[in-house]
Amino acid sequence: MHKFILKRLGMMLPVLVGVMFVIFTLTYITPGDPVMMILGDQAAQEDIVNLRAELGLDQPFLVQFGMFVANTMQFNFGTSFTTGRPVLEEIGFRFPTTMQLAAMSVVISVLIGIPLGILSAVKQYTIFDNGATIIGLLGVSIPNFWLGMMLIILFSVNLGWFPTTGFETPMHWVLPSFTIGISSAAIIMRMTRSSMLEVIRQDYIRTARAKGQKESKIIVSHALKNALIPVITVVGLQFGLLLGGAILTETIYAIPGLGRFMVESIQRRDYPIIQGGVLLLALVFSFVNLLVDILYAFVDPRIRSQYK
């Protein structure tokens, strides 16, 4: 197991270099000149040339990329074009907010999705199951930004239960987390349901019944552990989507997180921030994937023995 984790950590390196290449190329070919953004339209030609050289933007593509990789390897992400403060600092104090939002959304989607999925499977084709299916379909198809605005109108403006914007108190956390979590909850619910239906048809469930075991206990101690294996993958993938969802939702709810900051930085062509931010998100996503694989082994002994 330790060997497996080390191996997986090692494999993250080429992945991150790949991410660096893509993100660097994308910022390189994006129209818009950061120097013009910094200095404004009226800047003198000389100033422009000087700043270009200072930022290294006059170098050929490969040299720029090489410098970027070399700097990154030394944890030197540069300074923001706009504020002049180190990228790590700028990202560092916004990142926890976004992580918190994503984590809360995952928790919400798991807490809603898994129990409803189990109930749907156990009560297949009943009113409950059909109702859950319809709500689930709605949950998947409603776009986040629309749902976010509807929740604000209903719960903040009309009912006044929650504040509309900001992220200071736990009351502020509720609506954004639900906004992001609900579509994932729907996906996790569908996945849990189908996985559970598959499992409760298996012979070993019949064996458990033949032992005289109670149906509720069979669901919890025999079916669930098997049914959760594919669900774990989906939750891991959802986490990536939730990070993406955070970007939109932070904008709607005016949350001072990494997502909103990234959107602003893209508008300002603040390359170092964009590159550092995307890299960090990619790193987080890789870690979540590793966590998923470890969880797999924890749940499924067949996978555990492959890892040795």
Add this chain to the structure above:
Amino acid sequence: MPENTAQASNEALLDIQDLSIHYITEDGTVRAVNNLNLSLKRGETIGLVGETGAGKTTTALGIMRLVPDPPGKIVGGRINFAGEDLTQKSDAAMRNVRGKRISMIFQDPMTSLNPVIPVRDQIAEVILLHEKVSAAEALAKAEEMLLKVGIRSERAREYPHQFSGGMRQRVVIAIALACNPELLISDEPTTALDVTIQAQVLELMKNLKREFNTSMIMITHDLGIVADICDKVAIMYAGSVVEIGDKYDLFRNPKHPYTIGLFNSLPDIEKDEDSLKPIKGFMPDPMDLPSGCPFHPRCDVAKPICMQAAPSEYVNVSENHRVKCLLFSDTTGGE
């Protein structure tokens, strides 16, 4: 206990009367078991023989009250077990019977164990359910059961995927016998195993059956297995038992044309292989059983009456041998 075993051994432990089980599906009703009669005394082993689709597994699941519902339903009959009708029992009462008084070994050992639970815990589960023991005692007893089926304690904590098919079936046997049931139903316990392993598992079952004095229903389509370990045989066709009797009586003197056909279709090394005469045609579709006797379209000696009326009564061939066939009902006693 000893004084009433003598008395109990005379009365039937299991007495199934006119059991019918249907699967009600969108395409129609599958009449899987039709007016099935079967009885078994304590300590006896009966072989339940019939071709695929005859309703053997359905009968076994019916006794356990584990027919999947929907689509399956017990639509009639009684299953008397130790004097009580199982069809009338509540689900909670049935849970006290399953695994404790009646156990079942299923057809496929590769899929009947839970892949994410160590084998020892899967045995301990049934012990904990039915005996007043602590978790630690249940685990210890589970290891003891594993030893009985020939699996060393070092392997008790391993998972099913770490065992071969034969070993898994041993684990399944250990689960089935852990609470010393009065009746063990084995649904083709060895068909999924290769021949040498088959012999080992059968030998093990024979010994354990003797040790625990368990009655057993051995479902198989292998008459060799019947000859090897059963006391009685019931021949099943289209959901009912067409002939039942003491193994020796029935093997020496088969009466029902289907039984005779079964024996004739067995290859006999001593005879010329040209004498092999398989029964013509196929088992009827249980969704669409023929009128009259369900066997008449395949029967060489069917009489006109066989197309209209189904035999309902058993005719005694001898004291321990009965047949359900119209050929014998007018001339009682057969011949």
